[in-house]
Amino acid sequence: MGTVSVWSLLLGQEPIHHFQHNQHIQALALAPGGAAVATASGFQVKVESPDDKGFWQTSGTFEIQKLVNFLNLVPDVTGRPVAVAAAEDIVYLLKAEDPGRILHSVYGQPVTCLDVAAHQTAFGIKTFGWLLNEPNQKASLG
Known part of the structure; x- marks a missing residue:
């Protein structure tokens, strides 16, 4: 089992x-400003954030087909956090209104x-050189 504790550095x-x-937690991301936390455990990504009154709640739960290696929260998002x-x-790209949108997929890369x-x-x-000519990837979140 995996447990997450969020601490205030001020308090x-x-x-x-x-x-x-x-299950155990294999990736974790804290939003800039501490307004949300995202965690990956097994094939599940969970995003928790406080509401207007400061009460924490689950903002989104996403099922992923593979184990998550890296996880980040997008900064400066209004409304529900985006991971x-x-x-x-x-x-x-994991957001409540469009869950599980794939930004990039190349089998074996x-x-x-x-x-x-x-x-x-x-x-x-x-990359393996002969499979892909452009090893650097960048995607727009728009």
């Missing part, structure tokens, strides 16, 4: 939020790193 006495998964997850050779900005994501993929 620091007790966790401000606590939740669990049924980007890399699971082996697939990069997903695993993602090796991932980062996001407000309107773009960048990721590296492992």
